[in-house]
Amino acid sequence: MGAGHDHGAGGHAHNHAAGANAKxxxxxxxxxxxxxxxxxxxAFVFNSLALLSDAAHMLTDVAALVIALLAIRIGQRAADDxxxxxxxxxxxxxxxxxxxxxxxxxxxxxxEAVQRFREPEPVQSIGMLIVAAIGLAVNLISMRLLTGGKETSLNVKGAYLEVWADMIGSVGVIIGALAIRFTGWTWVDPVVAVLIGLWVLPRTWVLLRDTINVLLEGVPGGIxxxxxxxxxxxTPGVAGVHDLHVWSMTTEEVSCTAHVTLAEGADSDSVRKAVAxxxxxxxxxxxxxxQTEGPTEACEDDEHLHP
Structure with missing residues (x-):
């Protein structure tokens, strides 16, 4: 026997909010x-490695926005056969x-940065500066667009934080472009590129680690x-628990299954509700x-794993 909690999309208000967030x-x-x-x-026209590195960071913004939209559009599609x-x-x-x-x-x-340290290449700092300044403006506008939904949606909040982080990258490129413009130090370009990479990679590793954990149906972080x-x-009425599995379909939706052995005289429905x-x-x-079972029905192998 089993007990489950099924929480749906949440009615008209939720759908309206999801539609506004999607827009x-x-x-x-x-x-x-x-x-x-x-x-x-x-990045290629002005020969700026820093711009290319920042573009990689901007790619995380695009991906975060796409993922958030997928969660709203595709993620809400009903299950089928x-x-x-x-x-x-x-x-x-x-x-x-x-x-x-x-x-x-x-x-x-x-x-590429190592190669440019060995053999410096000319960088068009003015073009680099203009592109980075436009990027900063785009980030600020995107942050303003996402401000309204970041408190009600974790997906929107994640996208907002990605855009905020990329704003730091744009500022770095602007500083690098100004340094090259007034000093002529072209080595600043690969330095900024590597710094932006070091800024992005730790968060990228966390993202990859968390997604792999979800795909392997591992225990979600924080549990x-x-x-x-x-x-x-x-829980009152519980004598033991086995075949316990905790996993998540997404980074937010956590599920759990368990076989619970009842204590003598315990009511199965009450125990299931209490555990849930x-x-x-x-x-x-x-x-x-x-799933509840009497003391004599307990599985012999408590470590049995379901696929």
């Missing part, structure tokens, strides 16, 4: 995506692809399985499937 995300994506193309072109969990994993797949692409670009930037097991065991309530209140796990 703002769409505008921000159009702005950022257009500038990304312009910055890549500018082929995909019983729906389409929510699109968000994770897009994030993993983004992280791997960023690592590839970062390696290219570092290799300690030992504490969760102890909380279930401490504990998981919701203490760990924020709303999607639960709890």
């Amino acid at each position: 703002m995300l769409g505008w921000a994506l159009a702005l950022t995506g257009t500038y990304l193309v312009a910055e890549v072109i500018g 082929r995909r019983t969990f729906g389409y929510k994993r699109f968000e994770i797949l897009a994030a993993a692809f983004n992280a791997m692409l960023l690592f590839a670009v970062a390696i290219y930037v570092v290799v 300690k399985l030992a504490e969760l097991r102890a909380a279930i065991t401490a 309530g504990t998981l919701d209140e203490r760990f924020g796990i709303e999607h639960t499937t709890i």
Whole structure:
């Protein structure tokens, strides 16, 4: 027997908010995506490695906006006979692809920077400055567009933080362009490029680590399985717990299944509701499937794993 909590999209108000968020995300994506193309072109035209490195960072903004839109558009599509969990994993797949692409670009930037340290190349600082200034303006506009939804949507908040972080990269390129313009030190360009890469890579690694953990159906970050097991065991009427599994379909939606052994005389329905309530209140796990069994029905192998 099992008990589950099913929380849907949340009615008209939620759909209206999701629609408004999608609209703002769409505008921000159009702005950022257009500038990304312009910055890549500018990086090669003006021979600026710093612009190329910042473009890689801008790519994270575009990816974050796309992921947020996917979570709203595709993620809300209903499950069907082929995909019983729906389409929510699109968000994770897009994030993993983004992280791997960023690592590839970062390696290219570092290799190119080393080469430019050995053999400095001329950089058109004025063009570099203009492109970076436009990028700063695009970031500020995108942040303004996303401000309204960042308090109500974790996806929008994530995209907002990505744009905010990229603003730092644009400021770095502007400073580098000014330094080259007034000193002629072309080595500043690869230095800024590497610094931006060092700024982006730690967050890229965290993104890749978290997405891999979701794809491997690992225990979500912030949840300690030992504490969760102890909380279930401490629930009145519970004699033991086994076949305990905790995973997430996305970075936000956590699920749990467990086999609970009842104490003598305990009511199965009451125990299931109590365990589900504990998981919701203490760990924020709303999607639960709890199977109860009497003391004589307990599985012999408590470490059995379901695929």
